[in-house]
Amino acid sequence: MKGSIKKYLVGLVLGAIFMGCGKTEDNKTFKGKNVRVVIGSTSTSGDSYLIADTTSRHLEKALDAKIKVDAVGAAEALATMQSAKPDGNTIMIFHDMTYLGVDFGAYDKEYDLKNMTIGPRVAQNPGAIWAAKKDAPYNTLVEIPQYLIDNPDKTIRMACEAGGVSHIGFITYYDWVKKNYGEDLAKRIVVVIGGSTADKTQLLWDNNCDVIFADYTSLKDYTETDDKKIAMKFVGLLDNIEGVDVKSYKDMGITLDGKDFAFSKDFLVYMPKGVAPELIKELDMAANSISKTSEYNEALGKMKYRSEYLDSTSAAQFINNKRDGIKKLIETSPSLDELVKK
Missing domain, CATH: 3.40.190.10 (Periplasmic binding protein-like II)
Known part of the structure; x- marks a missing residue:
């Protein structure tokens, strides 16, 4: 009897381990997920929403996932990147305000780029x-x-x-x-x-x-x-x-x-820190594939935006270099408080 109970308990433990492993593997793909895309704007008519929505609709097919844009505003979007699980269920598509808000002191340093996973660049707005x-x-x-x-x-x-x-x-x-x-x-x-x-x-x-x-x-x-x-x-x-x-x-x-x-505003995909390499690779491949389609390029082009794909590694290097170049201007310029009309 004792041997049977022991075998039963071992079976439960092994079953839990295998189920856990299966669940982890499932989390390493976007396929079948309901993905929430937060953006740093509350408007549904500006470039932040239009680019995120257009990109998301095309990524849906490439990733075989359901993707919906949530216009929550900059503070909420940045906070979400710190609190969300790194499972691919929540990502952010946003432009240079992602780092500018921190560099200008509008947002806390906990929202720094180093505390997020930088994904691919998907588009630019020169407008x-x-x-x-x-x-x-x-x-x-x-x-x-x-x-x-x-x-x-x-x-x-x-x-x-x-x-x-x-x-x-x-x-x-x-x-x-x-x-x-x-x-x-x-x-x-x-x-x-x-x-x-x-x-x-x-x-x-x-x-x-x-x-x-x-x-x-x-x-x-x-x-x-x-x-x-x-x-x-x-x-x-x-x-x-x-x-x-x-x-x-x-x-x-x-x-x-x-x-x-x-x-130009550079729109990148950002994710919580600790995202699995498999998810990043899958997202890179999907973003690269849609960047080559006439449908995606034409959809952006009608709004005077442009598809400018960079894989996540190149995008991280690019956006950090861009940020470094702007820091000097920020540090040497008067604050807006000094320039505001009294």
């Missing part, structure tokens, strides 16, 4: 752009300093978001103006803090700012309307968009330390 009202007395950013010289009682209020890509765009422009026209004139270009694109467009329409920062796609309709109350014009891109006739910083000669400046 970070400044816009003004259509009847503004300047057509590009480089005309603003002369406007201020001609109108010594005026200031220019530029609406952007602290700790993000618009912050980078602003301090690069501010630094260029200061070096070329002097600090006194540069100080007449001030910041108005704005959140979402909707918030910033409303600031512009209410005459509470003069120039706003947003995404090309989100503002394009306003540049094509005849309604004077809401009509806008683009005054400067951070990078060139193929087929779009709007001048970029490089085109206008807005440089950083005397060198050409261009900044």
Whole structure:
């Protein structure tokens, strides 16, 4: 009897071990999973959602998984990457705000890139752009300093978001103006803090700012309307968009330390720390496969985004190098608190 009980108990233990092993193996594939993709935005109309949604719909087929985008906002998305299990059930697709928020001090250092698994780069958005009202007395950013010289009682209020890509765009422009026209004139270009694109467009329409920062796609309709109350014009891109006739910083000669400046948002897949190599490899292969399809490229191209695949190893090296290059600018530039309109 005792021998039978002993055999029974051994059988249970071995069965549990084999079941556990089977479960672990199942976790090393995306196949059949319900995958939640968090993004650092609460909007479902901006580039963060549009790129994540487009990428997810194509990855679904390549991974044989069900994938749904959850627009939770930057703070929640970064926190999720620290708390979620590294089983592939939860990932993040987001742009440079992933590291910029930490470098600018907007988010805690626990959210640093080193505390996440960096997956493949899937897309780029070169459409970070400044816009003004259509009847503004300047057509590009480089005309603003002369406007201020001609109108010594005026200031220019530029609406952007602290700790993000618009912050980078602003301090690069501010630094260029200061070096070329002097600090006194540069100080007449001030910041108005704005959140979402909707918030910033409303600031512009209410005459509470003069120039706003947003995404090309989100503002394009306003540049094509005849309604004077809401009509806008683009005054400067951070990078060139193929087929779009709007001048970029490089085109206008807005440089950083005397060198050409261009900044596209890079969208990468991020995962919790400790993800199995098998999952990373599977994700790399899937992202690579969709990057070669005309359907994925055309879907992004319609929104003026572009497919720019890098495998996870190359993507990690790329985004860390990009971050290092921007750190110097952040460290040597005035904080937005100093530049905000009082």
